[in-house]
Amino acid sequence: MKKYTIKDIAELAGVSKGTVDRVIHNRGKVSQKALDKVTKLLEEIDYQPNPIARSLKNNKIYKIYVVLPNPDEDSFWKPCVDGVNQAIEEFKSFLVDIKLFYYSPHSTKSFQNVNNTVINLSPDAVLFPPIFYKESISIANRYKSAGIIVSIFNNQINLKEAVNFVGQDLYQSGRVAARLMEMIVPKKTDIVICHLDEPFNNATHMQKKEKGFRDYFENLGHFEYNLLTFNADKESLHKSLNDFLNIQKNVSGIFVTTSKVFNVVEVLQERKHKNLKIIGYDLLNKNVSLLKSNAISFLIHQRSKSQTYLGLTYLVEHFLFNKDIPNQKLLPIDIVNSENLDSYIEN
CATH class of the missing domain: 3.40.50.2300 (Response regulator)
Incomplete structure (x- = not known):
């Protein structure tokens, strides 16, 4: 299809370029006769104005x-x-x-x-x-x-x-993480939902992921896992996570609701807790390295x-x-x- 310029349209309609410009952009005075001629021609050639040129005219x-x-x-x-x-x-x-x-x-x-x-x-x-x-x-x-x-x-x-x-959809991503976790951990074990570095009550992104994760297991109909929630900040993570796991000895997997999953794995690798299945978020360099070595089982990429x-x-x-x-x-x-x-x- 030929692309018509304002000059082409003016020549075909027998009017000035200024008249065509005023008709196309609906500005200024145009005689009824000229308006009818240009409008009819525009319809016949199915003219589409260049949006880039039009936007630049606004300056x-x-x-x-x-x-x-x-x-x-x-x-x-x-x-x-x-x-x-x-x-x-x-x-x-x-x-x-x-x-x-x-x-x-x-x-x-x-x-x-x-x-x-x-x-x-x-x-x-x-x-x-x-x-x-x-x-x-x-x-x-x-x-x-x-x-x-x-x-x-x-x-x-x-x-x-x-x-x-x-x-x-963060709720759905929590459900996806739960489905993955179900595939890789044994039944009748504990699974930890781990939130790091942010006040949980003001962080709806973590809340939605946890809700999706919990709803998946609760909707199974045969609840064969015990879900636990663990909250910590980076400074206290080393001690608090080890203390938590020393008490909760039946943990088989940890779902980290943020990209800080590498912080959790680093603590686990320093101690005896090396066989836990870990799922987290995002392709940060440290996460990628741990994924390659299978210290992290899955990462959900948020693009x-x-x-x-x-x-x-x-x-x-x-x-x-x-x-x-x-x-x-x-x-x-x-x-x-x-x-x-x-x-x-x-x-």
């Missing part, structure tokens, strides 16, 4: 800011930065300004302060992971009141103010790079090309073990 720079936990404090977020940088590179020729802002993943105060800074800069949209439940709801309300579009990723919470969520890249792409295309933003984009729940690891590392 507006759209500001889209990403608020992330500092990857230097938690390496899970490094691929998220890569996703942001990929979007920046892809859309660098367009009128969009994408910026990154970091806060401490261990401090709600830092999260609040950084978001206060972002609000004062008046972006058109903001993308962030709501890892702190109460604080995320509060800040999302403030963004919406300021006319700023909110998009979230990684942790799906009930945010009426958010236009979009990108990430996994953190894709989460930020897709979240930003939806926002950019909404502003530039007037595309609708999907309410949610659920990513696959990838199960990775030592046998299929290389295909994920290569990609």
